[in-house]
Amino acid sequence: MPELPEVETTLRGITPALLERTISEVRVRNASLRWPVTDEVQQACGQRVNSLQRRAKYLLITLGSGGLMIHLGMSGSLRICDEDDAPRKHDHVDIVLDNGRCLRFNDPRRFGLFCWWQAPADQHPLLRHLGPEPLQDGFSGAYLYQKSRGRRGPVKNFIMDGKIVVGVGNIYASESLFMAGINPARAAGRISAARYGALVAAIRDVLERAIAQGGTTLRDFAGSDGKPGYFAQELLVYGRDGAPCFQCGTAIRKKVIGQRSSFYCARCQV
DNA sequence: CGAGGGACCTGGTTGC
């Protein structure tokens, strides 16, 4: 479900409710996520929330010592509620605050992650090998060009590889490649530096606009306030197979690349 | 090292 804009939307939504509050309890109703939720998370109890951040699609809640890390996987979401509100189906974990409010983690498919980390967070095994953030310095056309030399695989897989750059998921990979006029199946190592410059600009542009719209709601994404994201209406190719390209009118195609559905215009994207 | 495929899950939609 969530790509970087949806995680960023969630982060911004939950931050005011958590910041500078003390965690009174961590309630685990169902520990069987992708990795089992361990008792380590109980170290959060009694600690104050110093800050919340996002790294890639991971949410980091920094406490006085160590912190909690949450990943929403394909179907996860977070919302703020009262601690005694009746849990809904797939509400697996609660972070109960000292004011009776509660951060509730819901994840039907249970691909998500809820774990404890010890500082420094960036040395955590899941974070250590991640590439640069797409909206920060260090991510540039020159960087992508250099990293892609010798790569024979499709450029779409390349930009979705978290070791190369984080946060570009299936929707925004298709969108940014369309915006840059690059065919998603083209070998990453056979794309010029200039075209990578255009691709970086497109990735930044689409992610920033999606964040401004509160993310993309395809079927069930909602921010922490329960509201959907409105970027779906700005999608240029994703989910539009058979419909006319907005640039040239040719029917948008759908093709499986790297086991994921990809959408593109065969005429505009070379 | 890179590429490709399977794995982990539930639930909504599609097609017979």
Added chain:
DNA sequence: TGCAACCAGGTCCCTC
């Protein structure tokens, strides 16, 4: 209406 098949916004891990 019933039921099976297929599909879904992620990413780790194993093999070649």
